[in-house]
Amino acid sequence: MSQRRKSSSSPKIKVDLDSSTEFCISLEKLEMDRSCRGVVVTSALPKIFSAGLDIMEMYGKSPERCGEFWKAVQEMWLKLYGSNMVTIAAINGSSPAGGCLMALTCDYRIMAENPRYGIGLNETQLGIRVGLWSVFGRRFKDTMVNTVGHRTTEMALELGLLYSAPDALRVGLVDQLVPEDKITKSMMRKPVIDKLLSSRESDIKNFVSFITKESIQKSLRMYMESLRKRKA
Structure with a gap:
């Protein structure tokens, strides 16, 4: 039986360009290392696995910058979801939106057994409905459907739900809960990958067209203002 070496990759709090x-480069290096058969994706920061996509990459940016950012996010998903290595998400904190997507791309998800941590695709809280405006956005939905089923995904996306760790285990969003101090640091997917590969450029154009709309920029601005008020 061949051994599988685990390698850790620690994403920043927010997913930016x-x-x-950097994540894609690290994963490519691991793919090229024949002695590495598996990778553990986790965070070096306590209480936060990933805060998801960085709003500041989408608000007030030029169409060119938005396109560059979206292509990088596409690439990260493709590299992780299509990896030939065994991939495990060690979710050691909250994981909303893009953070949840990163976890869903892995073969197996282990989450810290802490009811204060939430995980889910909660983009509707920003006024953005997952899957309606972008081919890649629909891959968000598809990835979740493949994990928890259509009805649970439908409810989760429409309501922008963030599941607590116990609830995430109950619906199948994660595979296992472990005590927080024990969490490690260290196939049916090709058709879904092909769908994005065949339409990446048009998807980037659709994303740029969508995210630069005045109504969407207004929603993002209002959301950021509400966050600032909470901190005040």
Whole structure:
């Protein structure tokens, strides 16, 4: 029986252009290392696995910058979801939106047994409905459907739900809960990958067209203002 070496990759709190690019480079290096058969994706920061996509990459940016960012996020998903290595998400904190997507791309998800941590695709809280405006956005939905089923996904996306760790286990969003101090640091998917590969450029154009709309920029601005008020 061949051994599988685990390698850790620690995403930043938010997924931005730089962190997405860095993540892809790290994963490519591991793919090229024949002695590495598995990878553990986790966070070096306590209480937060990933805060998801960085809103500041989508608000007030030029169409060119938005396109560059979205292509990098596409690439991160493709690299992780299509990896020939065994991939495990060690979810050691909250994982909303894009953070949830990163976890869903892995073969197996282990989450810290802490009811205060939430995980889910909660984009509707930003006024953005997953899957209606983008081919890649629909891959968000498809990835979740493949994991928890259509009805649970439908409810989760429409309501922008964030599941607590116990509820995430109950619906099948994660596979296992472990005590927080024990969590490690360290196939049916090709058709879904092909769908994105065949339409990446048009998807980037659709994303740029959508995210730069005045109504969407207004929603993002209002959301950021509400966050600032909470901190005040």
